[in-house]
Amino acid sequence: MSKTDRRNYLIGLLPGDGIGRDVVPEACKAVEAAADRFDFSVSWKKFPYGAEHYLKTGEVLPDEALEEMGKCHALLQGAIGDPRVSPGILERGILLKTRFYFDQYVNLRPTLSFPGVPSPLKGGDCVDIAVVRENTEDLYIGLGAASSDGVRMEIGMKRPSYELRGFLNLSVDPVMDMAAQIALATKLGVSRITRYACALARQRGEKEIVLATKSNAVKELYGFWEGIAQEVVSEEGLYLKLINVDALCYQLVKDPSRFGVILCPNLFGDIVSDLLAGIAGGLGLCASANIGDGLSMFEPVHGSAPEIAGTGRANPLAAILSASLMLEHLGEQQASGAVKGAVYMYLRDSSSCELPIELGGSKTTSQVGDAVRSMIEEM
Known part of the structure; x- marks a missing residue:
């Protein structure tokens, strides 16, 4: 050449x-x-x-x-x-x-064990986990407000793939300081990040994807996530395992070797990936x-x-x-x-x-x- x-x-x-x-x-x-x-x-x-x-x-x-x-x-x-x-x-x-x-x-955060880098885990289990974090929705869309007499805000958010418009009007009785933050999930957003996770799992030779969720407490948002992710994963011929994010953190510390590709909404992905960094030996x-x-x-x-x-x-x-x-x-x-x-x-x-x-x-x-x-x- x-x-x-x-x-x-x-x-x-x-x-x-x-x-x-x-x-x-x-x-x-x-x-x-x-x-x-x-x-x-x-x-x-x-x-x-x-x-x-x-x-x-x-x-x-x-x-x-x-x-x-x-x-x-x-x-x-x-x-x-x-x-x-x-x-x-x-x-x-x-x-x-x-x-x-x-x-x-896509926010892809792979976590690997490296030689010479001590893990805080007693067993010293090897870690090879890829967190696939949805990167444009959830609580990170930047729409929220704080006020001493209610929250009133016009919503206007333009993205390359869609536009969000509306108005939020909240009050509390008796009047007190309050804050509100909007979390968003769309079918487009959940579908495309799930398909990416499926492609990565196949590339790694894996048949299962774990979804970090919390639908038992946040039914509408994360129940929506679960339904769309399950549909996409089924179409892709893989298996989806649902684990509440708090239980997932516990299980990752107990035995990270059980996990491969972990699909996460934006906030959960931020937290879980830092936990894994600690397990693998550091953010560096x-x-x-x-x-x-x-x-x-x-x-x-x-x-x-x-x-x-x-x-x-x-x-x-x-x-x-x-x-x-x-x-x-x-x-x-x-x-x-x-x-x-x-x-x-x-x-x-x-x-x-x-x-x-x-x-x-x-x-x-x-x-x-x-x-x-x-x-x-x-x-």
Whole structure:
């Protein structure tokens, strides 16, 4: 293949805040090493949006930036959030806005056991679980209000796949402070995320999907979920197992080896995936993908940890594994496997002192990134 015939990918970079700015460059190292190894090229387009940009300009994420992102093949993102900015401004204005604008309805959060990473579970069971989280509905749609004399709000929400309109008028007697938040589930939303979970289960050689639910307490919302998911799973020739989310958390701690693909509404998926991160050894190893039919976005699950930003203490492996998910999504299966395999070999072959600081070692963020890059180059 000539140089002019090489596959080239334009990747948008949104390093974000705190340690996002530390770990995203290490993920880029891994991607570039894999590109050289498997004969494709990558160009980067950096976007400045995050706390620093907001504090300087008052701008969160303009629509023009989303249009520019849409020209990329994928988006690699760091953590968003900063204590100098009120909670929700950046998270809703960047993370959720991006997910909703590009209709990234899948939040894929795989959890794996890695060698050399201790689990808090007594038995040390191996974990290989994929949480498939619905990413655009439930309580995360951003429609709610708080008031001292009732809640009255006009509802207007436009998404690429549908538009929601209406009016909410609530009062309480006697008058007191109150708040209301709207949770939404649509047949479209539940059906498409369930079909994705089915496809993933087949890819993994599994015949069962577990649905995290709570219809015994929230009948209308999660009963609706159960009915549509059961219909889709039956059409796909698989088996659906319903488990209340509280019982699921208990069972995951007792014996995670029983589980494979877990399908979750938005809120439950956020919680269950963090529980699994703790079981597998820490957020510093947990990758995620926000996938839609257009631009998809890849990011580590962990937060921005501003207290250690710039100190070299951040673990870049979750960002590197997120880059592996990105390469897989782009169709670069060998490159994706090489990045993931390099992380595995690094953790397997390193002495305790050669591990990231988060895992009890002494290696800095950039040293860990360099080690993984070297392993990709030497494969």
